[in-house]
Amino acid sequence: MNYANAQKTTGSIPAKTINNDLFVEAFVNGKGPYNFLVDTGASGMGRIDERIVKELGLTASDSVRNYDGSGKYNVVPVFSVAGLRVSALEEKNVRLLSRNYNGNRKNGRMLIDGIIGREFFRKYLLTIDPKDEKITYSMDSLTTGDPGVIPYQGDFQISAIVGDTAVTLHLDTGSTLTMHFPKILIDKLPHTNTEKKTIARRANSEYFIQETVLHATLKVSSVEIKDLVVDYSEQAQFVNVGMGFLKKYKLTIDQKRRLVRIE
Structure with missing residues (x-):
C-alpha cells in the first residue's frame, strides 16, 4: 500500500497509556512498528532513540544543541529519514534528533523507540482520548465560545x-x-x-x-x-x-x- 497516496483527512490512531506514557505505533522508512511517545512538549516532527538509529543503519546529516529546560544542553546528532508514519498519516523527508531516551528509565517500563512531536499533527484537529485508547484527527476546528x-x-x-x-x-x-x-x-x-x-x-x-x-x-x-x-x-x-x-x-x-x- 502506498501510504503517501492514502493520506486521510480524518481517522483514528490506536494509542495506549502505559505508566503515564502515551504511545503510538510508528514506522520509520517503512520499518516498524516502533513504540513512539506522543509528546506535545517536543518541538518539531519527532525524535528517534539511538538503538533504532543503529537498527536502521542511519547516518547523521547534522547536529544541534538539545536543551532540557534546565538551561543545560548537549550536542546531539540529527538524522534525515525519508518517511515517518503513524497509522495513515505520513510525513516525508523528516529530521529527527537522536539520543538515548531510555538511560533513566526504571526497570519494567516500556522502552521509548522515538517521539512524535507537536508539529506532526499541526494540520489537524487532534483529540487525545486515553480512556478509549485512541487519538482521532480531522480537518474540523474548535470554535471560540463553545463550552470548555x-x-x-x-x-x-x-x-x-x-x-x-x-x-x-x-x-x-x-x-x-x-x-x-x-x-x-x-x-x-x-x-x-x-x-x-x-x-x-x-x-x-x-x-x-x-x-x-x-x-x-x-x-x-x-x-x-x-x-x-x-x-x-x-x-x-x-x-x-x-x-x-x-x-x-x-x-x-x-x-x-x-x-x-x-x-
Whole structure:
C-alpha cells in the first residue's frame, strides 16, 4: 500500500497509556512498528532513540544543541529519514534528533523507540482520548465560545485558576507527572506535603521533586478539581501538566486556531 497516496483527512490512531506514557505505533522508512511517545512538549516532527538509529543503519546529516529546560544542553546528532508514519498519516523527508531516551528509565517500563512531536499533527484537529485508547484527527476546528474551548499561547500554554490565583499551565503529554509546580508558586497556595520525595531526571540534569496535596480548587477549561496530588520543585519554571493528569480526560488541540479543550 502506498501510504503517501492514502493520506486521510480524518481517522483514528490506536494509542495506549502505559505508566503515564502515551504511545503510538510508528514506522520509520517503512520499518516498524516502533513504540513512539506522543509528546506535545517536543518541538518539531519527532525524535528517534539511538538503538533504532543503529537498527536502521542511519547516518547523521547534522547536529544541534538539545536543551532540557534546565538551561543545560548537549550536542546531539540529527538524522534525515525519508518517511515517518503513524497509522495513515505520513510525513516525508523528516529530521529527527537522536539520543538515548531510555538511560533513566526504571526497570519494567516500556522502552521509548522515538517521539512524535507537536508539529506532526499541526494540520489537524487532534483529540487525545486515553480512556478509549485512541487519538482521532480531522480537518474540523474548535470554535471560540463553545463550552470548555480556551486559547493557548506559545507551546500549549493555557490559563487556569487555582483558588483565587491565576496560573499558566503548559500541556505536556511527554511528562508522566500529574502537575509539576514551581516551589515559589506552591508556597503561595494551600497544600500539604506527603512523604514522597523523588529524583526527577531531565536529558542533562537531575533534581528532587516533592509530592503535595493541593487543597485549592483548580479550574481549567471544562475541569474543576480539588485536593489534586501534584509535585513541585525549585527547578520548575512553570506549571507543567503531564499524562498523570491528562490521562483522565479528553484533550482536543486545534493548532490552526490555537485553541484547546479539556473535558
